[in-house]
Amino acid sequence: MTQVVTTVAELRAALALLKPARIGMVPTMGALHDGHVSLVTEAKKHADHVVVSIFVNPTQFAPNEDFDAYPRTLDADLKKLGDAAAIVFTPTAREMYPEGFATTITVGGPSAGLETDFRPHFFAGVATVVAKLLIAALPDIAVFGEKDYQQLLVVKQLVRDLGLPIRIIGAPTLREADGLALSSRNAYLSADERKIAASLNAILKDAIATARSTGNLRAAEATAIEALWNAGFAHVDYIAIRDAESLDHVTALERPARILAAAKVGKTRLIDNMAI
Amino acid sequence: MTQVVTTVAELRAALALLKPARIGMVPTMGALHDGHVSLVTEAKKHADHVVVSIFVNPTQFAPNEDFDAYPRTLDADLKKLGDAAAIVFTPTAREMYPEGFATTITVGGPSAGLETDFRPHFFAGVATVVAKLLIAALPDIAVFGEKDYQQLLVVKQLVRDLGLPIRIIGAPTLREADGLALSSRNAYLSADERKIAASLNAILKDAIATARSTGNLRAAEATAIEALWNAGFAHVDYIAIRDAESLDHVTALERPARILAAAKVGKTRLIDNMAI
Numbered sequence: 001m002t003q004v005v006t007t008v009a010e011l012r013a014a015l016a017l018l019k020p021a022r023i024g025m026v027p028t029m030g031a032l033h034d035g036h037v038s039l040v041t042e043a044k045k046h047a048d049h050v051v052v053s054i055f056v057n058p059t060q061f062a063p064n065e066d067f068d069a070y071p072r073t074l075d076a077d078l079k080k081l082g083d084a085a086a087i088v089f090t091p092t093a094r095e096m097y098p099e100g101f102a103t104t105i106t107v108g109g110p111s112a113g114l115e116t117d118f119r120p121h122f123f124a125g126v127a128t129v130v131a132k133l134l135i136a137a138l139p140d141i142a143v144f145g146e147k148d149y150q151q152l153l154v155v156k157q158l159v160r161d162l163g164l165p166i167r168i169i170g171a172p173t174l175r176e177a178d179g180l181a182l183s184s185r186n187a188y189l190s191a192d193e194r195k196i197a198a199s200l201n202a203i204l205k206d207a208i209a210t211a212r213s214t215g216n217l218r219a220a221e222a223t224a225i226e227a228l229w230n231a232g233f234a235h236v237d238y239i240a241i242r243d244a245e246s247l248d249h250v251t252a253l254e255r256p257a258r259i260l261a262a263a264k265v266g267k268t269r270l271i272d273n274m275a276i
Numbered sequence: 277m278t279q280v281v282t283t284v285a286e287l288r289a290a291l292a293l294l295k296p297a298r299i300g301m302v303p304t305m306g307a308l309h310d311g312h313v314s315l316v317t318e319a320k321k322h323a324d325h326v327v328v329s330i331f332v333n334p335t336q337f338a339p340n341e342d343f344d345a346y347p348r349t350l351d352a353d354l355k356k357l358g359d360a361a362a363i364v365f366t367p368t369a370r371e372m373y374p375e376g377f378a379t380t381i382t383v384g385g386p387s388a389g390l391e392t393d394f395r396p397h398f399f400a401g402v403a404t405v406v407a408k409l410l411i412a413a414l415p416d417i418a419v420f421g422e423k424d425y426q427q428l429l430v431v432k433q434l435v436r437d438l439g440l441p442i443r444i445i446g447a448p449t450l451r452e453a454d455g456l457a458l459s460s461r462n463a464y465l466s467a468d469e470r471k472i473a474a475s476l477n478a479i480l481k482d483a484i485a486t487a488r489s490t491g492n493l494r495a496a497e498a499t500a501i502e503a504l505w506n507a508g509f510a511h512v513d514y515i516a517i518r519d520a521e522s523l524d525h526v527t528a529l530e531r532p533a534r535i536l537a538a539a540k541v542g543k544t545r546l547i548d549n550m551a552i
Contacts (some may be wrong), residue, residue, distance in 0.1 A: 066380055102384030103437035110379035127379075135411075135439050160380035163284055163411050231393075 021048035025139035030054040031071040031184035049086035059123030110153035199231040236264035297324035301415035307347040307460035325362035336401030386429035475507040513538035
């Protein structure tokens with residue numbers, strides 16, 4: 001039986017009944033799909049009980065972004081989770097940010113560039129809410145998707161820097177048969193846009209092959225950007241081959257690298273990334 | 277027997293042996309005096325065991341401030357504490373800020389103005405290190421001195437905003453017979469400066485009396501500033517009557533208020549404050 005709780009006090013009371021069993025956590029913004037379920041499955045490998053939080057965090061959206069449109073589907077989310085989660089934590093915005101709330105956590109290092117160039121507010125919003133969610137539940141482990149790869153690295157840096165006694169585990173991206181990474185935002189796509197969207201992952205795979213065969217990482221990025229425009233993307237924010245651990249710029253494939261991309265199909269912004 | 281530990285891992289291992297007893301914490305920068313001991317005594321009223329941390333935090337000093345000169349007196353500190361602390365946590369700078377450390381916590385609200393006008397780096401340094409110390413020990417309660425009144429309010433805001441499950445308790449300022457607030461920085465004062473320093477508290481008391489009798493808070497502040505100059509202070513950073521809870525500007529004594537001051541005797545910067 002999954003318990004649904006809406007305040008930190010209820011969450012802690014529910015957890016107190018479960019501990020000292022090992023607790024896992026999967027922070028989400030809801031609109032759950034199989035990718036989220038795979039994160040919960042991963043968490044269950046490392047923990048006795050899993051807390052899934054569902055909170056569409058206003059502070060990680062800019063005023064012009066899709067905070068209002070973001071899908072909120074709690075009933076379907078609870079069905080999707082079935083019995084996989086022991087506790088679902090669905091705080092209100094007021095519970096997370098009470099009157100007079102005035103604290104911001106900024107994480108440097110891997111937050112530089114990429115998403116930050118296009119969503120400068122994003123990682124401070126993510127770091128602050130993730131710190132609060134982790135402090136609320138104090139789990140032993142927490143699982144985040146590699147789909148949001150830069151976010152995963154920022155969360156790891158946050159937890160290491162604050163010394164939170166929590167192991168952060170990254171879990172692989174789930175994809176549709178045509179390669180499109182599962183994302184709650186895929187629901188925004190029209191049928192035509194859905195076809196264009198599928199090319200993103202194929203183009204990343206081509207770019208990886210080009211980077212490996214030619215060793216010219218900048219040319220591989222440029223070719224991929226052109227391919228996205230040709231495939232019908234409305235805007236390409238970035239395609240970048242970076243160090244897989246630090247996200248530093250790299251000029252050669254000497255250490256583990258990662259290719260990361262963000263591009264818009266119509267008005268929908270998609271991100272994807274793959275190991276090189 | 278007090279245990280002295282230098283890493284977070286050792287601290288947590290030592291705490292694990294003490295819990296589920298209630299843990300209190302008193303974060304300090306060392307150079308302990310009777311004021312610190314009174315904080316430990318206060319902590320023992322609310323907890324079974326007390327952790328005292330001693331860490332001269334580099335990030336709350338500006339390059340031109342007294343980080344290098346700040347007194348470091350561990351042997352004397354341990355003698356001063358006697359058996360009052362179960363654990364003394366003396367991390368190195370590298371333990372608190374490992375290579376690649378990149379996270380900063382900023383707290384708005386009560387951090388605006390006053391100390392921030394003169395030490396703009398200060399509260400981000402304090403908030404980040406206090407969060408890390410509290411997360412390291414996860415005590416039930418922590419005691420901070422009212423001597424650093426604005427800091428006490430910033431720490432309360434930090435703990436409330438992050439939802440740390442820790443009660444923050446403020447403890448009254450201890451004073452010498454002539455009213456000088458106990459402070460590790462009093463050790464910097466020459467005999468002549470020591471005499472000048474004593475007038476700070478007397479002038480605050482006069483200002484409170486004037487504010488109460490005339491109701492003119494700005495005039496009371498101005499008179500006090502002039503009195504400090506006349507007493508031989510080298511510089512007056514501020515004397516301000518503020519709301520005791522928010523530190524907002526106030527024009528009348530309708531709610532609990534506080535008078536706060538910072539001024540330099542020679543090169544030594546002193547702060548003090550009192551309830552109105």
